[in-house]
Amino acid sequence: MVLGGEAEAGGGGSAGSVLGGVDLAMDRTLEALYGTGSPTASPTGPARREGGLGESAPRIARWLGDIRTYFPVSVVQVMQRDAIDRLGLATLLLEPEMLEAVEADVHLVGVLLSLGKAMPGSTKETARAVVRKVVEDLERRLAQRTRATLDGALDRSARVARPRHHDIDWNRTIRVNLKNYLPEHRTVVPERLVGHGRSARSVRKEVVLCVDQSGSMAASVVHASVFGAVLASMRSLDTRLVVFDTAVVDLTDQLSDPVDVLFGTQLGGGTDINRALAYCQSRITRPTETVVVLISDLYEGGIRDEMLKRVAAMKASGVEFVALLALSDEGAPAYDREHAAALAALGAPAFACTPDLFPEVMAAALEKRPLPIPGA
Structure with missing residues (x-):
């Protein structure tokens, strides 16, 4: 499998004389995707060193079953992506x-969403089931930590720094002032007063997720939708989700x-x-209590100077503005470096963010403290 077709032409003998059983089947499965030559070779047919999955849907379905038999899930997902990208299998979905x-x-999920209106009615229910499975897996992984992190941030930001007498939280006030205990007077000097947090029933913060839905942002759209649903489920947040292209x-x-x-x-x-x-x-009513998260690769097709003026105006009004070049696990994204530098000059650094880091980024924005920018 490592030597591939060169082994057949050299002195090592043919693949058939070296490999057998499961190893030979794995070799054929890999060759169907990564080999070169005619696109008509079958992944389960004769041992031809010619790559391709052909036009036959049953043949491709059999190949998809083979890779799930021979390889772990993480490898299967990579091979599926390569099959979609290298061999143009999107329409077969x-x-x-x-x-x-x-x-x-x-x-x-990104591929299915990109197919959009081309999807026939007979496929839509199956597609929804596939998308729901991925979404539920993401929610299980991300929701609990997101809620716990943001609840803590909201609780801290809600405490009153200069409370009136009847709003003082005496337990917290005593704890933060224990260093000011005077043994000779057997008392604590309350240098800093801590007030009770505002009612959890009232909305304390507003979050606007503004998500670029251009084709390159597919994974970010999926994660942003899941996080949007999680944030919307928190009573202490008023969450808005806006998607855009033109x-x-x-x-x-x-x-x-x-x-x-x-x-x-x-x-x-x-x-x-x-x-x-x-x-x-236009939808922001309380700027000092609002966080706007722009998720985009910043390849602007609109009016660049107006975009920057809007960001500057929002920040001047008290809005916390966060620019994420991607919200995914797919590594360093391609992005418009000139626009990213312009945003950074306005005090809104643009950076890529993994789903695991996103709760910490949101917590920092809600508390108006420096963002945990990777590599900064």
């Missing part, structure tokens, strides 16, 4: 039997179900960040 055969992951769509009323959010997006098209920020800016 319009078939329900194909969707049932694949291993669901964030990348696959048009702007407010999906806030669908945040109760992130799957509905995802199927309300339309991946692809251009990018008009300025228009999206104008919409978000």
Whole structure:
């Protein structure tokens, strides 16, 4: 498998004389995807050193079953991505039997969303089931930590620094002033007063997620939808989710179900960040209590100077502005470096963020403290 076709041509003998059983089947499965030559070779047919999965849906379904038999899930997901990218199999995902055969992951959800209106009715229910499985897995991994992290941040930011007498939280006040205990007087000098937090029933902070839905941002759209649903479930936050390309769509009323959010997006098209920020800016009612999170690679197709002016105006009004170049685990993203530098000059550094780091970023923004920027 390591030597590939060169081993057959050299003195090592043919693959068939060296490999057998499961090893030979694995070699053929890999060759079907990563080999070169005619695109008509079968992954389970004769041992031809010619790559390709061909045009036959049953053949591809069999190959998808083979890779799940021979390789762990993490490898299967990589091979599926390569098959979609290298061999143009995206359109085959319009078939329900194909969707049932694949291993669901964030990348696959992005492909399904990009197919959008091309998806026939017979496939839509299967596609929703695939998307729901991925979303539920993400929620299980991310929701509890996100709520715990943000609840702590909201509790800290809600405490009153200069409380009136009847608002003083005496237990916390005594704890933070124990260093001021005077033994000779057997008393604590309350140098710093801590007030009770505001009622949890009242909305303390507003969060606006403004998400670029251009094709390159697919994984970020998936994660942002899940986080949007988690934030919307917290009573102490008022959460708005806005997606955009050259048009702007407010999906806030669908945040109760992130799957509905995802199927309300339309991946692809251009990018008009300025228009999206104008919409978000028009919905802000309490700037000093608002966090705006722009998730975009910053390839602006709109009016660049106006976009920067809007960011500057929001920050001047007291809005906490966070710019994420990506919200995914896919590594360093491609992005517009000139626009990123311009945002940084305004005091809004742009950086890529993993889903695991996102709760910490939001907590820092809610508490108005420096953001935990990777590598800073």
